[in-house]
Structures are given as structure tokens and as C-alpha cells.
Amino acid sequence: MKRKVLVLALLLLYACSPQANYVEHESAIELMDELVEDYAFDRETLEGVFEQIEHRPKIIQAMKRPAETTITWFEYRKIFIHNQRIKDGSKFLQEHKEVLERAYKDYGVAPEIIVAIIGVETNFGGNMGSYRVVDALATLGFDYPPRADFFRSQLREFFILACEERISPFDSDDACERDSTAIASGQDRDILDLVGSYAGAMGYGQFIPSSYRNFAIDYDGDGMRDIWLNIEDAIGSVANYLAEHNWIKDGRVAEIVTVNTLSDEIEVNATAKPSTPVSRWQELGIATDMLDSEVATLYSFAIDERDPPTIEYMLGFNNFYVITRYNRSRLYARVVNDLALAIKNETPLN
Numbered sequence: 077m078k079r080k081v082l083v084l085a086l087l088l089l090y091a092c093s094p095q096a097n098y099v100e101h102e103s104a105i106e107l108m109d110e111l112v113e114d115y116a117f118d119r120e121t122l123e124g125v126f127e128q129i130e131h132r133p134k135i136i137q138a139m140k141r142p143a144e145t146t147i148t149w150f151e152y153r154k155i156f157i158h159n160q161r162i163k164d165g166s167k168f169l170q171e172h173k174e175v176l177e178r179a180y181k182d183y184g185v186a187p188e189i190i191v192a193i194i195g196v197e198t199n200f201g202g203n204m205g206s207y208r209v210v211d212a213l214a215t216l217g218f219d220y221p222p223r224a225d226f227f228r229s230q231l232r233e234f235f236i237l238a239c240e241e242r243i244s245p246f247d248s249d250d251a252c253e254r255d256s257t258a259i260a261s262g263q264d265r266d267i268l269d270l271v272g273s274y275a276g277a278m279g280y281g282q283f284i285p286s287s288y289r290n291f292a293i294d295y296d297g298d299g300m301r302d303i304w305l306n307i308e309d310a311i312g313s314v315a316n317y318l319a320e321h322n323w324i325k326d327g328r329v330a331e332i333v334t335v336n337t338l339s340d341e342i343e344v345n346a347t348a349k350p351s352t353p354v355s356r357w358q359e360l361g362i363a364t365d366m367l368d369s370e371v372a373t374l375y376s377f378a379i380d381e382r383d384p385p386t387i388e389y390m391l392g393f394n395n396f397y398v399i400t401r402y403n404r405s406r407l408y409a410r411v412v413n414d415l416a417l418a419i420k421n422e423t424p425l426n
Contacts, residue, residue, distance in 0.1 A: 103217070103228065118250060131219060132274075139220060149388075149410065152411060156195075157411060161195055168195070175307070183316055183323070186326075189318070197280070198279075204273075206271055230285045233288075237285050243267050279302075296308040317402065318402070321398045331366060333374075345376060346373050351371050352372060357372065377406075377410065
């Protein structure tokens with residue numbers, strides 16, 4: 077009797093668990109239907125990939141960990157800005173100085189900003205993630221309800237990307253329907269071998285599939301956009317992303333200011349694009365000698381562990397906002413800017 081109860085319990089547990097084979101998952105079947113109908117994907121080839129995609133419980137666990145919004149600037153800064161990262165960033169900048177300067181000329185983005193983003197995202201390529209992209213996106217797209225729609229759309233984008241880039245097994249002419257301007261060669265890349273973060277971000281700059289399709293570029297002219305192994309493509313792609321989001325060449329990013337009064341009229345940490353002129357901030361009690369023709373947003377940052385913590389205020393300009401298009405956290409935008417300045421000046425921490 078006990079044996080029968082145990083078997084029944086195991087069967088019920090299996091029935092309630094994520095399907096081991098995504099080729100039979102209802103949402104996966106719907107996605108395959110879309111790809112076959114919209115892009116003429118070969119059904120058998122698609123099913124062959126979905127049969128090998130694996131559910132990864134650790135990815136779900138990672139998604140449930142506290143996000144950037146739950147930690148202070150003081151804590152966040154310690155993670156990404158330290159002497160070793162500044163040293164490694166300076167080395168990276170010198171090693172790739174030529175392509176970084178070319179990107180600055182072509183896209184207007186300063187070398188140290190590009191280097192800082194790559195440094196924050198992947199520690200200069202040292203940690204691009206260890207999960208297969210298809211596993212990450214399928215796990216989140218089919219078995220993580222809070223954001224399933226978003227990750228399912230990214231999985232769709234990833235398959236379309238594989239088609240456009242001729243990544244195996246979608247490299248043959250009958251595997252899917254490509255635009256005439258598609259990349260010519262995938263150079264033996266296989267969709268099941270491509271790895272990234274637990275959220276499906278890829279390469280030096282951690283592009284999600286839609287960003288890869290829209291903003292990654294072939295910066296060395298070899299006919300392929302490769303942001304995993306090709307540092308020229310990776311640097312050019314980060315620069316292009318920022319430029320496409322209206323980066324201003326040599327524009328101010330942010331500046332620390334003094335807040336003399338904090339009235340009800342002052343909005344702090346707004347997420348919208350900056351629209352308040354510096355002159356208005358001055359009228360509201362913000363002490364700064366900056367040009368009053370620029371617009372900015374006021375941000376606050378907890379800079380120590382006191383209770384309550386000491387708050388530092390900063391005006392973020394257009395380019396600060398552009399960095400938040402890469403990652404919407406104000407903590408992220410500031411850490412990129414601060415790391416960039418430290419790398420540019422090779423300034424060690426005290």
C-alpha cells in the first residue's frame with residue numbers, strides 16, 4: 077500500500093512539474109507555429125532544437141533573488157568599483173585603444189564609457205554567463221509566469237536571430253526564410269552552444285536577443301555579428317546601442333550637487349527623460365554653477381551605512397538617461413559613470 081501511495085505521489089509531482097521536453101509544451105508549440113507561419117521555419121528542425129532545450133530550476137531561483145532596487149548605492153558600488161576592476165579596465169582600454177577610438181569617432185561614445193559598461197556587465201569578458209541561452213529563455217518564457225510574456229518574446233527573437241545569422245541548425249537555405257540582407261555565414265556557431273546569463277543576455281555587452289537584432293553590428297567587416305568572441309563587434313555594438321538611444325558626444329553625464337532645501341516641488345529619482353532646466357533646479361534650491369540651458373533629473377544616493385544614511389544628490393543629464401536605456405537602474409547608470417571616470421584617470425580607491 078505504501079508503495080502505491082509513493083508511486084502516486086511521484087506521478088502527481090511529475091504532472092505538476094515543468095515539462096522535461098519542451099517540444100510538447102503547449103506554449104512552445106504555439107511559438108513554433110508562429111515561427112513556421114511568419115518566417116517559414118522548418119518544423120522538423122525547430123522540433124529538433126526544442127527536444128534538446130532543458131528546464132533549469134536554478135534560473136527561476138536566480139530571478140527571485142533581490143534586485144538592484146533592494147540595495148543601496150553604498151552596497152551596489154562596492155560590488156562593481158574596486159581597485160582590481162579599475163586596473164583591469166585601464167588595461168582593457170589600452171589593449172583595445174584603436175577600436176575604442178574608432179567607435180568614439182563613429183558613434184561619439186567615449187572609450188571609457190564603453191569599457192565601463194563591458195566591465196560592469198561581464199568583468200571585461202571574464203564572465204559572460206554559463207547558461208545556454210535557449211535554456212534560459214525557455215525556462216523563463218514557459219515556466220516563470222511573472223515575466224513569461226517578455227521572455228517568450230525574447231526566445232522568439234533569438235530564433236529569428238539564429239535564422240538571420242545563419243546559426244546552425246538554421247544555416248541551410250531551407251531551414252527558414254531570410255531577408256536578402258541577412259548575414260552570410262554563421263561560421264559553425266550552433267544555437268545550442270551559445271551561452272549567456274540566467275536571463276538570456278549575451279556576449280561582452282550582455283545584449284538580450286531583441287537588442288542583438290536591433291543594435292549589434294559587424295564592426296570588423298567579416299560578415300557576422302559576433303559579440304561573444306569578436307571584441308571589435310562587441311565594442312562597436314555597445315557604442316551603436318548608446319548612439320541609437322541619442323547619446324550626445326562629449327555631453328555631460330552627471331554632477332554631484334548640494335541640495336539646500338528639499339521642498340515638495342522637488343521630484344527625486346524620476347524615471348522619465350530629463351526635462352527640468354538646471355536654472356529651475358537652482359530656483360528650487362539646488363546649488364550648482366553649471367550652464368542653465370541643460371536639462372537634468374535629480375537623483376539621490378545613500379553613501380554610507382548609517383541609520384539614516386547620508387544622502388548624496390546628483391543631477392543626471394541626457395547621457396545619464398541614455399545609460400539607463402541599457403539598464404533602467406539609476407544605480408547602474410551611476411556605477412558606469414563612476415567606473416568610467418576611474419578608468420580614464422586610472423584613479424585607485426583610497
